[in-house]
Amino acid sequence: MKKIIILFLAITFIILSSCTDAEQGKYTNFGNSFKVEMYSGGQLVRSWTSTGKVSSEDGSDGYFFKDAATGKLVEISGDVVITNID
Numbered sequence: 001m002k003k004i005i006i007l008f009l010a011i012t013f014i015i016l017s018s019c020t021d022a023e024q025g026k027y028t029n030f031g032n033s034f035k036v037e038m039y040s041g042g043q044l045v046r047s048w049t050s051t052g053k054v055s056s057e058d059g060s061d062g063y064f065f066k067d068a069a070t071g072k073l074v075e076i077s078g079d080v081v082i083t084n085i086d
Contacts, residue, residue, distance in 0.1 A: 032086035036065060039079040048074060054082050 034054045038046040050065035057064075062077030 032084055033068065034065070035083045036074075036076070037064070037081045037083075037086050038076055039081070046076075049085070 009027045020039045028049060032052070034050045036050060037044055038053060046064070049068040051068045051071075052066065054063050054065040056062065062075055062076075063080060063082070066072070067074050
């Protein structure tokens with residue numbers, strides 16, 4: 001059992017060390033909260049805090065997340081700034 005754990009940790013280390021900082025952050029931020037800001041014409045028009053990861057579907061220009069204030073799913077697209085706050 002100990003050998004399996006060591007092998008798993010070694011493989012994980014190799015995979016993460018071959019990723020860029022941004023890629024590593026993408027995989028290690030699950031469960032963190034994010035500040036999501038939507039802009040129009042350079043002006044902030046809406047802001048949310050997510051309960052966890054902000055996701056994007058393949059082939060989509062939008063994002064979706066669960067809003068911490070309402071507990072509802074939010075789907076947005078456009079000029080968006082996403083910042084990790086944890």
